[in-house]
Amino acid sequence: MKPRLRSPGFPGRKLLADPAMKYSAATSAKKLAPCATPWKPESPSPACLLKSPTRKESRFPLASLRKELDAKHTFEDILSKSPKMQHIFELIPTIAESESTVLITGESGTGKGLIAQALHNQSPRAGNPFITVNCGAIPDTLLESELFGYKAGAFTDARRNKPGRFVLAQGGTIFLDEIGDVAPAIQAKLLRVLQDKVFEPLGGVQSIKADVRIITATNMNLKELVEEGRFRTDLYYRINVFRLDLPPLRERMEDIPLLVNHFIAKFSALKGTPLRPWHLS
Numbered sequence: 001m002k003p004r005l006r007s008p009g010f011p012g013r014k015l016l017a018d019p020a021m022k023y024s025a026a027t028s029a030k031k032l033a034p035c036a037t038p039w040k041p042e043s044p045s046p047a048c049l050l051k052s053p054t055r056k057e058s059r060f061p062l063a064s065l066r067k068e069l070d071a072k073h074t075f076e077d078i079l080s081k082s083p084k085m086q087h088i089f090e091l092i093p094t095i096a097e098s099e100s101t102v103l104i105t106g107e108s109g110t111g112k113g114l115i116a117q118a119l120h121n122q123s124p125r126a127g128n129p130f131i132t133v134n135c136g137a138i139p140d141t142l143l144e145s146e147l148f149g150y151k152a153g154a155f156t157d158a159r160r161n162k163p164g165r166f167v168l169a170q171g172g173t174i175f176l177d178e179i180g181d182v183a184p185a186i187q188a189k190l191l192r193v194l195q196d197k198v199f200e201p202l203g204g205v206q207s208i209k210a211d212v213r214i215i216t217a218t219n220m221n222l223k224e225l226v227e228e229g230r231f232r233t234d235l236y237y238r239i240n241v242f243r244l245d246l247p248p249l250r251e252r253m254e255d256i257p258l259l260v261n262h263f264i265a266k267f268s269a270l271k272g273t274p275l276r277p278w279h280l281s
């Protein structure tokens with residue numbers, strides 16, 4: 001009987017010293033498991049090997065977190081898995097196709113501007129300007145000229161013509177934020193734009209056609225303002241064709257982890273500092 005070749009710590013180790021035995025072992029392994037084929041550094045890695053993370057992925061595992069957020073919780077730049085917000089996401093494409101005015105209501109910080117931008121992006125006017133006007137931040141004495149523009153000589157220091165926001169938004173959408181702060185005199189001019197689709201610049205005599213979709217927003221209760229006589233009834237019904245009521249964050253607590261991890265990923269990428277995702281305990 002031939003003596004068995006043995007090696008301490010690894011039975012049959014000396015068998016592989018023979019080149020013929022190496023070939024036989026490799027052939028057998030290949031038949032049994034394709035993934036076990038001998039691999040050399042200069043040859044391509046077997047397909048069954050898992051892809052190693054890149055250096056960037058290893059250093060900043062959260063850099064791609066925003067891309068991995070569940071698509072059903074994201075609409076345009078808005079993140080939410082709240083049933084109320086999901087219902088609004090479903091309505092936006094249908095409302096966007098219309099030319100009718102939209103009233104977006106909600107407390108400050110609920111994302112009224114993001115919803116307005118989403119309506120524009122989903123509309124046939126998406127390739128044209130989207131102009132935002134914060135009516136509450138502009139004094140009443142300046143708001144009219146900001147909206148409708150003015151002609152040279154309309155008032156002191158008006159040395160040249162200035163186009164208003166409605167002119168800049170031609171063919172696109174104008175978003176009138178904080179519409180509840182608009183003075184009654186300007187409310188009447190906005191009503192004419194909605195009814196007749198025309199307006200005149202300050203100091204002008206020739207009407208300009210307004211080819212603009214109007215979206216408004218407020219954190220006030222416009223119906224109460226109407227009852228108090230501070231907001232025109234006819235203007236209220238003109239802007240309230242479609243209405244979207246945005247819930248505050250306290251009514252959609254399930255969105256807090258989603259938003260926290262979104263901002264963690266955002267600032268992690270900006271600062272180049274890897275941070276761990278946050279989980280609600």
